[in-house]
Amino acid sequence: MRHERAIREVGPCPLVDGFGRTATYLRLSVTDRCDLRCTYCMSENMTFLPRREILDLEELERLSRIFIARGVRKIRITGGEPLVRKNIMTLFAMLGAHLETGALDELTLTTNGTLLDRYAEALFAHGVRRVNVSLDTLDPERYRAITRWGRIERVFAGIEAAQAAGLRVKINAVAMRGAFEQEVDEMIRFTHARGMDLTLIEEMPLGDGQHDRRESFLSLLKFRETLSKNWTLEPLAVSSGGPARYVRVAETGGLLGFITPLSCDFCATCNRLRVSATGDLFTCMGNEGRVGLRDALRVSDDDRPVDALISRAVAMKPEGTPFRLQTTTLMASHGRCRSLEDEMLIVALTVSDRASRANMKTKAAP
Ligand code: SAM
Ligand code: SF4
Numbered sequence: 001m002r003h004e005r006a007i008r009e010v011g012p013c014p015l016v017d018g019f020g021r022t023a024t025y026l027r028l029s030v031t032d033r034c035d036l037r038c039t040y041c042m043s044e045n046m047t048f049l050p051r052r053e054i055l056d057l058e059e060l061e062r063l064s065r066i067f068i069a070r071g072v073r074k075i076r077i078t079g080g081e082p083l084v085r086k087n088i089m090t091l092f093a094m095l096g097a098h099l100e101t102g103a104l105d106e107l108t109l110t111t112n113g114t115l116l117d118r119y120a121e122a123l124f125a126h127g128v129r130r131v132n133v134s135l136d137t138l139d140p141e142r143y144r145a146i147t148r149w150g151r152i153e154r155v156f157a158g159i160e161a162a163q164a165a166g167l168r169v170k171i172n173a174v175a176m177r178g179a180f181e182q183e184v185d186e187m188i189r190f191t192h193a194r195g196m197d198l199t200l201i202e203e204m205p206l207g208d209g210q211h212d213r214r215e216s217f218l219s220l221l222k223f224r225e226t227l228s229k230n231w232t233l234e235p236l237a238v239s240s241g242g243p244a245r246y247v248r249v250a251e252t253g254g255l256l257g258f259i260t261p262l263s264c265d266f267c268a269t270c271n272r273l274r275v276s277a278t279g280d281l282f283t284c285m286g287n288e289g290r291v292g293l294r295d296a297l298r299v300s301d302d303d304r305p306v307d308a309l310i311s312r313a314v315a316m317k318p319e320g321t322p323f324r325l326q327t328t329t330l331m332a333s334h335g336r337c338r339s340l341e342d343e344m345l346i347v348a349l350t351v352s353d354r355a356s357r358a359n360m361k362t363k364a365a366p
């Protein structure tokens with residue numbers, strides 16, 4: 001590509017935003033489809049996008065290459081469920097080649113794990129070393145209820161195969177009020193006994209999930225205090241650079257992460273970009289602002305117009321998410337009629353539906 005030649009000649013120009021943050025991490029959604037229908041994420045009857053609207057594998061690779069040329073060092077493949085995408089290992093093979101040249105430091109995957117047993121070895125062969133598996137419960141019935149029809153044995157088989165192939169597995173669980181609170185101690189024991197870290201994610205107003213978030217929302221700020229009655233939680237000095245804040249559980253030696261988007265204290269160091277399966281670039285997890293890259297990709301082989309769009313989008317990256325900005329305002333003006341926790345929940349629930357729909361396209365996971 002002409003553009004790549006130009007970059008080789010003058011050196012890469014990093015993606016620095018208006019607040020001095022450099023984007024080095026790309027979450028790339030490869031499909032809007034999924035074999036499950038988690039209640040907090042999708043409705044039961046989803047209408048997925050026509051295939052022509054989704055970037056093909058070559059387009060996904062080309063776009064990744066453009067980002068890598070601008071200094072992206074880590075790519076996480078996500079969805080929808082990335083492993084349902086036909087021939088997805090071809091993309092991993094193409095991206096894995098950038099690991100070999102040293103242009104990319106890490107290639108990772110977030111998956112629901114149902115197809116992981118089929119792909120674990122191939123993922124390892126293409127250079128993947130860590131995967132995040134989403135699992136909100138250890139109970140088969142509850143798993144089925146949350147995912148609407150998922151079989152938890154598939155996920156257990158996937159985790160086992162991943163570990164056997166040499167992949168490091170982290171479990172992500174969306175924290176919910178009720179049964180989850182009763183089960184979390186067992187999840188900590190289960191994951192840590194198998195050498196897996198566990199990250200708890202606060203439910204966000206994303207996607208097409210149709211359940212009542214007022215019923216399910218569990219504040220992790222509060223829940224962490226509850227957990228500390230049963231476990232010795234030792235804060236880690238070093239942050240992962242991402243949205244999770246980790247503690248070491250002294251009793252197990254394993255790590256426990258908390259992703260609390262409402263407090264969003266990670267915005268100041270955010271190095272992330274997201275691209276949806278349709279080629280829309282989102283520079284912030286909670287903002288609907290996006291820049292479409294697909295048309296520029298399809299209209300010509302010249303990468304420069306795509307590159308220019310990326311530069312413009314990154315320059316406009318917001319300082320923080322609307323969750324954070326509204327929460328900060330609330331913190332400042334907090335009255336007595338509701339608890340701060342309730343106020344924060346209302347922020348979560350009322351952040352615009354349009355933002356939710358925009359996020360749905362990438363299934364913006366933390
Ligand atoms: N299908 C894959 C999976 O489930 O891991 C990848 C995409 S999924 C959207 C990525 C992550 O987002 C999962 O860990 C999922 O639990 C989380 N997620 C989905 N909807 C969410 C929501 N409304 N709030 C918080 N996390 C959510
Ligand atoms: Fe599918 Fe992942 Fe959404 Fe569950 S969270 S419905 S597995 S995309």
